[in-house]
Amino acid sequence: MGSFVDKAKKFIVQNELLSKGDRILVGVSGGPDSLALLHFLVSLREEMGLDITACHVDHMFRGEQSFFEMKYVERICSEWEVPFVGERINVPEEIAKTSGNPQSVSRQLRYRFYEGIMKKRKISLLALAHHGDDQMETILMRLTRGSSVGASGGMRVKRSFATGWIIRPFLCMTRSEIEAYIDENQLKPVYDPSNKKDVYTRNRYRKHVLPFLKEENPNAHLHFQQYSEDVHDDDDYLTQLAEKACKTMMKRKKDGLFFNVEEFLQLPSPLQRRCLYRAVSSFYEDHSIELSAFHIREMIDMLKRKGATRKIDLPGHVRMIRSYGHCIITEKRERNGYxxxxxxxxxxxxxxxxxxxxxxxxxxxxxxxxxxxxxxxxxxxxxxxxxxxxxxxxxxxxxxxxxxxxxxxxxxxxxxxxxxxxxxxxxxxxxxxxxxxxxxxxxxxxxxxxxxxxxx
Ligand SMILES: Nc1ncnc2c1ncn2[C@@H]1O[C@H](COP(=O)(O)OP(=O)(O)OP(=O)(O)O)[C@@H](O)[C@H]1O
Known part of the structure; x- marks a missing residue:
């Protein structure tokens, strides 16, 4: 197993994920990936002087079973001398209230929970156990669905969150490498039956698409990861330029964001796309709606077309209207007279x-x-x-x-x-x-x- 540990350590160093004495919160579902991550970080604890806390959310989807899982994770943490924070969150009740999608409501509430712990305990890193196969699935799903700009680059190895950062030290690993680590260290994870259900898009990619790619190249996950890092790198640079351009060009008024179309069209197209993405996203709370590349193209095409007033209704409550040389991005609402x-x-x-x-x-x-x-x-x-x-x-x-x-x-x-x-x-x-x-x-x-x- 030396190679697993060495590989993960190398990835951590390359991406500057950990420093000596860091305070880390680890999200532990009790599944193989997060249990392996917790075990691996605990193995580094002494050498790096890490201060590790584990946390678990019981989303209350599976009655007593999920409560037992939380207790099980708590027991392992106590065996490994890791402080543990657990919480039962009634996600089904929240879904009934908001009629949201179960996975995204769970995720939203879980991230709120992580944030609360990090703030309260002054923890700067949140370690999640996403791995290389998750990354491949994410990128393929987003490309297939039609995500825009940086989103199709997949998950970031490190991104800012709450009072610090989310880190994903296992993005260089495959699911089967993690399973081998689990066996080697005789860990006993719990298996969530929903991970096998074909109704979830991710599970279909896992079952039907990944085996083919892995057969073509068992190291495909490393290439996907490299691609992801390059996309994010390029995107960060271009986004910085776009933000500078937006600041001078787009004026936020009570009614929405205004800009001059001719000025906008003089920007290079990578900046046009990012300016629009940034402008429209600012209307969505928590960036809860993802704009597709298709929407962005449609918006730019509309700005290029001459003639009378044109408008595009975007997902959710946002609308873009062009009239003469001006454009406004605004909330959809009837403009009542007064x-x-x-x-x-x-x-x-x-x-x-x-x-x-x-x-x-x-x-x-x-x-x-x-x-x-x-x-x-x-x-x-x-x-x-x-x-x-x-x-x-x-x-x-x-x-x-x-x-x-x-x-x-x-x-x-x-x-x-x-x-x-x-x-x-x-x-x-x-x-x-x-x-x-x-x-x-x-x-x-x-x-x-x-x-x-x-x-x-
Ligand atoms: N209930 C939970 N409580 C705390 N952290 C969680 C929980 N569920 C997931 N996480 C964290 O978020 C990461 C991604 O979650 P996701 O649901 O995509 O993975 P998973 O299939 O649950 O992974 P695992 O093999 O660890 O169970 C997990 O690897 C874990 O670090």
């Missing part, structure tokens, strides 16, 4: 966060748009969204103009038109379309007047 009354001394806050107020005399604050109200103005003012047939009467000999034409001339994207404020007096006469046009009803600067202020 109508507010504004009297002297009041303020009105719009759904977009814009604020109207009235002040005496002139006003010269930066970032604020102003309109001088005539002393004869009929109050209350109305701040509302557009209506069919809206016209504004222009200063001088300009006559009147349709508000619709104003939006078109000024190339206001259609998704903004439905929420653009229009100010009328109490009789419904349009006084002002802020940022675009003032009517002939604005007071001259030399008389006494009130100022209507608008901060978008």
């Amino acid at each position: 109508s507010y009354e504004l009297t002297i001394g009041d303020t009105v806050t719009l759904p977009s966060g814009g604020v109207f107020s009235i002040k005496k005399g002139s006003c010269k604050n930066g970032g604020i748009y102003t309109f001088r109200l005539h002393p004869d103005t009929k109050f209350p003012l109305q701040i509302r969204t557009r209506k069919e047939g809206d016209r504004i009467r222009l200063k001088g000999k300009g006559g009147s103009k349709k508000v619709k034409s104003l939006f078109i001339d000024e190339k206001i994207p259609s998704f903004l038109r439905d929420e653009w404020p229009i100010v009328t007096d109490a009789n419904g006469e349009i006084l002002w379309v802020p940022q675009l046009k003032k009517s002939k009803f604005e007071a001259s600067s030399d008389g006494t007047f009130l100022t209507l202020q608008y901060t978008p």
